[in-house]
Amino acid sequence: MKIVIFENNLYSMKNNYNFKKIRHSLKRSLKASSICFLFLSGVYSLVNAQAKAYSFAQSTGTFTALSGGTVLGTATANSGAASLYQVTPYDVTLPFNFNYNGTVYSSIKVSSNGYITFGTTAPGTANSTPVSSAETYSGTISAFGKSLNTIANLGGVTGDIRTDVLGTAPNREVVIQWTNFRPAYSTSSTSAYTFSFQIRLKETSNTIDMVYNSGAFAIGSTNVSGSAQIGLRGASNLDYNNRLNASTLAFTSSTPGTDNTSTQYTSTTAGAASGMPPAGFTYTWTPPACFAPTFTTNSSTTNSITANWAAPMPTPSNYDVYYSTSNTAPISTTTPTHTNISGTSITINSLAPATMYYVWVRSNCGAGNFSEWTPAYSYILTPCQPPVILTTNGATVCPSGSATLSATTEAGAYVNWYDAATGGNLVGTGNTYTTAPLASTTNYWAAASNVGTVKNVGPTTPASLGTSSNTNTAWDLLFTVNTPLLLKTVDVFSGTANQSGTIEILNGAGVLMSITPFVTTGAGNATPQIVTLNTYLPAGTYSMRRSGSAGLFRNSVGATFPYSTPELVITGTTFTSYPAYYFYFYNLSFTTGCGESSRQQVTATVDAAGCLNTSETAAKETVKAHPNPFSEIININKPELVKTAKLIDVSGKLIKTITNPESTLRLHDLSEGLYILVLEMKDGTQQNIKVIKK
Template identity: 35%
Template sequence: MKQIYQLFSRETNLRSRLKKISLGIALFLGSNGANAQVSSYGFSQSTGNFTPLTGGNVLATATAAGATAAGLYNIAPIPVTMPFAFNFNGENYSNLVISSNGFITFGATSALNSTTLPLSYVGAYDGAISAWGRSLNSFSNIGGKTGDISTDVVGSAPNREFVIQWKNFRPIYATSISNVYAFSFQIRLKETSNTIDMVYDNGSYALGSSAISGTAQMGLRGETIADYNNRFNATSLLFGNSSIGTAATSTQAFNTTAATPGMPSSGLTYTWTPPSCFRPTKLSSNTPTTNGMTISWQAPTPMPSSGFEVYYSTSATAPDATTVASLSNISGNSVQLSTLTSGTTYYIYVRSLCSVTQKSEWTDALKVETLCGPVSSYYTGFEDSTTGAYLPLCWNRLVSSSLPGTLTTSTTTPAAGAKGIYLYTSATSTYTPSVAVLPELDNLNAGTHWLRFRTRITVAGTGTLQVGYVTNGNDMTTFNLLGDILVTNTAWSLGNDEKIYQIPAGVTIPAGARLALRTANDGKYFYIDELYWEAVPTCFAPSGITSTANTSNSISIAWNAATPIPTNGYEIYYSTSNTSPTASTSPSITGVMSTATTITGLLPLTQYFVWIRSKCSATEMSAWSLDGSSFNTICQPPSLSAVTGATFCSGQTATLSAMTDSGATINWYEDNTIATPLATGTTFTTPALTATTNYWVSSSVGSQGYVGISVPVSTSGNSGVSNLGMIFDAHQDMMIETVDVYPMHASNTTGTITIELRNAGGATLASATENVAVSPTGAYNAVPLNFAVPAGTDYKLVVTAKSTTIGNFIRESGAANYSFPYILSGICTMKDTTTTGFYYYLYNWKVSAKCESPRQQVTATLDAACLGTSEATKKNEIKVYPNPFHDVISISDIANAKSLSVMDISGRVIRKINEVTANSVNLSDLKEGLYILQLTYKDGSISSHKVIKK
């Protein structure tokens, strides 16, 4: 009874997806022969009968000594000649090698006698078929059973089967003579169809009954471990319910007593059916030229009747069944590729055409690079270079074997894209600087081109980058210095990172020499990105774009004129995106003939990026200015309406009022400069006044948000607190309310952290020391700061101290974990870290800002003709004396007095006694002059008295 567990097409589709992973492995290993084919074999499973061999050729038998030791264990692989040619993986074989560990191999190189995992073993055999691949052995004369390995031929030509049998084998290697489980299995190779059967007997105990369990490899392997087709089941699944393996290491679990996963049922048969059209193998190329190469391969057996097709591309994306071939109807096993581009990596694939409609799968990629010829212009962003001790194609990396400098392709915060190059040489003179040799350029002496690139150093100071040439591209000692480039910037910013070098007039570089870069022995760390060898422009971009005045819907800008001054003026492009315009980008503003203009029609509280280019003629434009300069419109505050003052009687309060837009807040201030309001709301009641007093009122709306990495990506920390943190710009007045930190210590649970706000000059503007929780993995803390930050640039928020109970703070050190800038639109931009290559400590900043209208003056006016009855009565009843006085003044009656205030003539309170308990008050500290003594009584009445201090 046949039972199909997997459909051929379904398995093939999954295999195709898994094969793409294997392709990456094959390319990484540099293998051109790892052409996956066994993955194309179909699989089916059935239940029949296990038919043991009754004659045939016994190749190895467990001896009597094996009863107490490891019978048939690690015996030498057994070579066998087959009675017919068998096609495996597209090649015909007449010989195979049998391993006592449950598998066979093909090819001149066999597995070792110690090989136990044939499908994931990286050995060089051509392929393997594994029925029970693991460490195995047999036994002799236990329970009347003895193990052996034998072969036989059954059936008649052309439908014979070559059978390899492992009889009475233990399912795992063991030496016990009291607990012995015996089972048998076969590999059956079928003539003509080239189908493979693996047939199992379920086995039984020859002695004992203790459970035996483990895993084994079942399936096929091609020339490498990237080419596999195997089975998998976990211990929780029946052995007979296996699924397609997902890696060369996939195994099937078994147990001799437990029903799950159990052992193979008697007669369980795995059948592997080859594809009807095999693809070629062993792709190779001759030595490429600058524009061509010859590709060769080994034709499969049988030879495809319609020949082969070739596909090649500069992209690593593999073709599929629908991809149109680059070359078709190739009758031989090689082809010449021509008209290729020099210094380029090509990926080449071949497939068989077995008929007009039947085609094999494409081979895996053969990766070949054409030779590099001299070029007149060049650009690289280093994206195609392999990370590590490599440089791009057509470059030479010259590094000393003794005390060398560093020269690598790096992913650490490049200027653009994902990669750049990194150079460093120790300041010790005995160290040898490494040399980065550029591709060969054929116009070094023409005087028409220059070298342009972006660079930075990692620590403040001055680094010297040397430009020169080598007369031998493989010998760093042939370096000749042309000139030095001084680098002081530590960040990629606003064009300050771009350097240009033009070979001086009169200098002649020898024929065949190549331009090169190296560092001086100055101990500086350099990063280089976006490198060009390009024609010197005749039309130059302006520089130094600045903002002269911003409103809620406009930005006024000015810039330095280009030299020479462009005849047709300037063109401007602006956007809320910092994506640089290209030569084909349409400008936003044209025909600007001066070096200043105003951009209007903008959105309030929005960050804009601005580029300018020169227009030297009707058709000639410069490049756009370097890096979009960033400017921000200010907010659009709500307007005030119906601002109303009030009159009051001396010693009484006044109620002022104002109206504003819905949702806005009204703020009342003591003067026009103090930042903190006295109160908020539509009305404001003054304190008791004795003179006309001015107040100020405004309306505002607030905005709040978060900036920076919200939560850590990394789990590792750093202990440094030497001014480590972030650099940011405040686009308007704002408040940093909280920041998140994650302190770490193996055993401590509490600590303190100090965080400071500093301006661009390094002066400390605010500081906070707060208690924090600590844990081994980094405890979450939202640290309250409430730092007020005026609008400005290049602020630093840094950690400056920690208690000894904190070991580290979580930080980000992998370039993939962070990406500057972090922008809270219209409020602030976190643009860099204080130490390049790291995101330090301060996560998830909570930031708020207030958009406020100009303050308007509102007046509380004293009504001089107003005198309340109660006040007049009290004034007539109460006497203060002597008047004038020297130091002490007396009050005739304080029985019902609640408080006493002493005010100057403007009404400003300079002394207040909240509880009046004595008739005399010492005012000796007052200066000579006129004062108002104001008594407030428990019934709310007020008595005011003018007194003179002598």
């Protein structure tokens, strides 16, 4: 008789994701990107799959062992690679296409550690935790995932890994069998318990069976116990569907896993509560009729976000979308924010700048059949909105005159003046800018900015706090941002040169805001290595962590939290049991504000012709010059009022400057022609007189 237990496996995803899991998933999607920049533009998304949507059932039937087929590897010794321990995964071509997690595959990779994977990326030979692993294969089916090996001719028993194809199309099965494997790695040649198990992939239905055989001692009687990861994983370790039993619960009475690290305990000891799988014990995983899509790329503007996804197989009729400023995942009864999306992209408008948005998508396969929401959200940060230039006013002046230009911006911002449309020099700051004397029409550019001055927070060096050591332990520095700011740099200190690492910043929801690579200089605990971050952070709570092989100095004494500015407060570390420790990141520098607007051109126009008539009129009323035309000299009647006299030709070129002129100006060296006599008065005014040299 076949006993079947069904279980509806639609448990909801945890709302608060583990930081480390999210970090590893993100690293994969970010490797090809430059990710340290002023505004996080939302190009990052968590890789998605739908392993958690598979339904689960268990039964007790018959274990039908393979005796033929293709042998992938046979043990020739009882230890090391010759016992099939941590051997390179085997590539196996499937005789039919198999749909796993909404993606069709034509091949698999078989690990000696009791599981198979999908996709081009092979698992590491030492990967004994296939469900919780952050490795980048596209999915895994784990029948008994742990460090395993088999035996060679112990008690007449030898183990192998083999595959075979059973049945006829369209109902064939690919069977992968681990034959006579130990339940845990051992090199003993005096005692060996072995058992066999299979993964069966079924054509057309795409159902998965894990079938176990009972075990026995091939030699000796030393009992073995331990835990294995059993279940499914999608393209990331956030998407899992696994089983759990403690040592006090029978293997056959497992419950759904509560984390991707959940395991099933086994023991060969007679009477042990967990026991080993009995002969013919079977787990069956059935795919849903409707798969969720997979996020691809995203983008954002200051007031909109765009999310893109890849269609699963089979392709649904359309999609529903749910977005929020909270990372709390929707459930089946959550009302979508957008429905009946026919394509594989959506742009959501009328959003707030400098805000993190979380997006989920589900497939609508028709007739009320919906997939689950994507198990991992896509998150997109809208850039902050720099201030804008509201108005500009140019000016027109006579040759050698100084122009006063003006511009206005919104409250809380200020105006920067530049001498080029891009790059160039900052020539002034403020709502007005007065140029130097100009000989010709000149363009300037105004830009609005709200960037504050650079501030620093935190201890300056490890040496300044006291006892320190060079380590690479995984503890984070915690801080709070009260006002949106640009985190510019951080100082790190290292004892060994040329070690590679990254600095990661995550927000309070575990979303990775930036990853910045660095290579250590090995300069010691008193000489800083400045690492540029340039990461924009909205108000909120954050953590900063070190990853990679690089060791950095940290303090085991001397820290006194908080380290505070009004804008940024370093509140502590994740090493809460030792509050005097300070980890890795010193002298944080930042500026507040969102940045600078694009530059707008403002023109100072020099108009020689326009100055002639008005100048002559003004001169008649004040200072007079004669004779005009003149041959060698010009006389002015009130030299005591004049600070400087300048002669400019009609092209605007300055020909001559006379400081504190007397009543007679000697101009015999001028060529014949028309000139403008510019009189700069001591009271700050200016008079222009057209004169002719004959």
